[in-house]
Amino acid sequence: MIDRVARTRVLLTGATGNWGRAALREFARRADRMTVLAFAMPTDRDRETLAEFDGMENLEVAWGDLTDAAAVAACVRRVDVVLHVGAVVSPLADEQPELAHRVNVGSMRNLIAAVKALPDPSAVAVVGIGTVAQTGSRNPPHHWGRVGDPIRVSQFDEYGQSKVIAERLLVDSGLPKWAQLRQTGIFHPGMLEIRDPIMTHPPLGGVMEWVSGEDSARLLANLCEPDVPDEFWGGIYDIGGGEGWRLTNWELQSAIGGAMGVRDIRRWYDRDWFALKNFHGQWYSDSDRLEELVPFRQDTWDAALERAIAAAPPSVRSAGRVPPWIVKHLVMKPLTRKPRGTMHAVRAGDEAEIAAHFGSLEAWRSIGDWSTFEPPAPSGHPSTLDHGYDETKPRSEWSSLDYAGVAGHRGGTLVTTEVQRGDLATLLTWSCAEGHEFDASPRLVLTAGHWCPACVKDAAGYARQAEHNRFLAQVVDA
Secondary structure (H helix, E strand, O other): OOOOOEEEEEEEEEEEEEEEHHHHHHHHHOOOOEEEEEEEEOOOOHHHHHHHHOOOEEEEEOOOOOOOOHHHHHHHHHOOOOEEEOOOOOHHHHHHHHHHHHHHHHHHHHHHHHOOOOOOHHHEEEEEEEEEHHOOOOOOOOOEEEEOOOOOOOOOOOOHHHHHHHHHHHHHHOOOOOOEEOOOEEEEEHHHHHHHHHHHHHOOEEEOOEEEEEHHHHHHHHHOOOOOOOOHOEEEEEEEEEEEEEEHHHHHHHHHHHOOOOOOOHOOOHHHHOOOOOOOOEEEOOOOHHHOOOOOHHHHHHHHHHHHHHHHOOHOOOOHHHHHHHHHHHHHHHHHHOOOHHHHHHHOOOHHHHHHHOOOOHHHHOOHHHOOOOOOOOOOOOOOOOOOOOOOOOHHHHHHHHHHHHHOOOEEEOOOOOOOOOOOOEEEEOOOOOOOOEEOOHHHHHHOOOOHHHHHOHHHHHHHOOOOOOOHHOOOOO
16 A cells, blocks of 8 residues: 555645546556645536546545635645646637636636635645636737736737636745746647637637647646755746747648548538638747756657547548538538637628737638638747846846836836835836836746736737737737
8 A cells, every 4th residue: 555644645636637547647657755735617518527537546526616715725725736727718708708718817816815824825836727728819921939028918808818817826925835837838649629710710820839638737747746946936937848849721621631631621611711810829939948847748749640640530630531612612611600619700790809810801802712722831940029127137136226117117106116126026116118007026027928907808909008018919810
């Protein structure tokens, strides 16, 4: 019998999702030193999903709702580390935005309150999960990003908006031991079976630095090991697979299609079904930092794609044998015409959605067909945005002059007059160019790229805001 007393106790939310299940498989391999309390909804679907782990010796399931503060607190009192993976994600978050905010924001509030209520809050480490969607559309030539770039959520993306709020809560929570990870696109077998209007939201010329579910799971488990460096805690990090996982959206489409035996993926779609902007995705200039602190990368894109195809149902593996016109007209075209679909917006004359996806109806009409298409080739040389302060200056020396300069770079002002040098955590009062006052720590503003919470909600108004915000203006046309 394994000694349970010596093992690290982990609370894992979101255990029934793709990332959560991969994490459970990884934790099962570390049963000699870790136990897992998986928080899951008491639904037939979640029970069926977790049946895979019925024989997992170091697993216990807590059935409950993340919006139930008492249920969350009861679990927090029993663990050493909280891995908060659970969330309502897209496309469900797009369909039910109120649910997304209630769960994604409410669960973070409950976790923070639960840790603060402990006799020793420093005894529990909290790892929050954000998303690449927080920085929104970053098409070439603005496709290289890093933590600290403008928080700028794509229009109609309530999942991204909910994660912005949750991140603010954690970073400025005052908890003694926390970290925030912004997850990129996780490549997993289930991606091959997605049939949703979101399929044509990513621009063909856009990019994503992917990561596998297995590497992501390895990262979570590694964060529960005793050798995590102290400097990791209190930071915000981009999760990315690294150089070999940096693909354009066109390369992703082509690779998946090719693996399914599709000779020419273009025969499945009309070119003008794909949005020109308003999605999310970056290649990271800073994702190697997380790998340096907590090494987790072992996977490759080719291996992950091969596994995904092997795990796919026969209908997916043999998709290349189906006449392309059947897939195009009976599967893909109807998806684009459903609510939230790009062609639904065009057919309905929805000016707001048309503007978000294409810029204008005229821009959509000028896209052209596949005969004029050139595969995108964005620069592989990393570039960085101006964050509005001297990034070589030690954080211990940051002062009101630095903060006032950052505020001015964003068209606003620092309202607080008394600032302690090198104090990154204390909340200061700021004012944006539109006159909204808000409280935020220097860590949140300078290192995480947050600014006015009222303005970030106004995704349709980013271009207007950028007229007075040089920080935001660097990516407003991305």
